[in-house]
Amino acid sequence: MTRAKTFTLIKSYKPFHSKFDPCPPIGRKYFSTPPQLYINFQPPNLEQFTPEEALKYGTLWKFFYDFYDNPYRERET
Structure with a gap:
């Protein structure tokens, strides 16, 4: 049985943080494909x-x- 491939437009990763690194951990980073x-x-x-x-x-085809959500835009609360 073959499994259908799924994809996500938003992906994330966690940057490596060494125990010897003096800076605080960055946390999870997100990017769009x-x-x-x-x-x-x-x-x-x-x-x-x-x-x-x-x-x-900006495109004719819906697919x-x-x-794009600007991460630097001030959010309304």
Whole structure:
């Protein structure tokens, strides 16, 4: 039985911290991978945005849209 491959756009890792390091540990770091990394070729009949939405999102195809959240933006509480 083959297992279907799943992917996540957000990945994380924990940087190595030596016991001799005088600085405090950094903690977990997160990074984003673009969706086009997970597709070999563009299949036919991909779902599309309307032309107005495509201009807003920067791509015609919904599969290739990748939301970017600015980590330096001030958060509303």
